Amino acid sequence: MQHHLTTERLVLNSVTPADAGFVLELVNTPGWLKFIGDRQVHDLAAAEAYAQKMSNTENANSWVVRLRDGKTPIGVVSFLQRDYLEYRDIGFAFLPGYGKQGYAFEAASAVLNSLMEEGSYPCIYATTLPGNVNSIQLLEKLGLHYERMIRVGEEDLRLYAIKK
Template sequence: MRNTFETQRLTLQPICPKDAAFILQLLNTEGWLQFIGNRQVNTQNDALNYIDKILATENLYYWTVTLKSNGVPAGLVSYMKRSYLPHFDIGFAFLHDYHGKGYAFEATTAVLTHVSTILHHQYVLATTVSGNAASIKLLERLNFCYSKTIETENDQLLVYVRKLHGGF
């Protein structure tokens, strides 16, 4: 599922080594560190290794989201099968300058449309921490519903679910 997607304003391309500088920047933002966690990506080489691990892992997909208007990377959308969840999980993270502009909604909707119509996945999950109000608001806007809270090794996660068949 290394597809490229386009929306009215965005291009979503599978993550690749040329995205290393952007990954280094995004993974060290306050929002990423607070709500997702420190991935120990502190150098360009760390970012390349992070990308290599993603590309080598089955059922793990990341897209770099760039603005069509200028080609600048704004965020990521991920789609993965986590061992502790029964269905695939979608995620998103954007640089602060691109919050509140509808980019995360637009990009995530493109991936959800693909997994629903092409892959025929019936359910998609999303997880976040309770303090991430912006993520919760976006998940609700994307028609995800709170399902339960689970404990993982590092966090207490809110699990949201969305039934894909039947439309948005």
């Protein structure tokens, strides 16, 4: 799995605890809180711990998405093994000021293409809340297809998949 990817406008690098300031900002945006949930990351120490958890481990890979200048972080793309899914799940979140500009599609496409070329993943899942229209549209644009509704805890989620 590649830990560094570049696109025409973006640079993606593995999340590290050094990204804690950005992580703190991102996980407290209205979109994150509404569609992903409050992860109780309200100070820099908690953000460092959360960034460490997001870091590359056996079952979790996350990339900070930066503008090509390499300095301006704008979002994250994750690839995680969730305990309620058979296959790994791709996810994404971006700061509000960077929506509707194609950055999420560009970054998620780079990750998906890298994973599919690697050949280790016959199927990749994604989940989203039924009301998250932007996420649904992006998943479909990325080539994922709606599979079914799943129940996780108290939430109903739409399950999407892309197969090799």
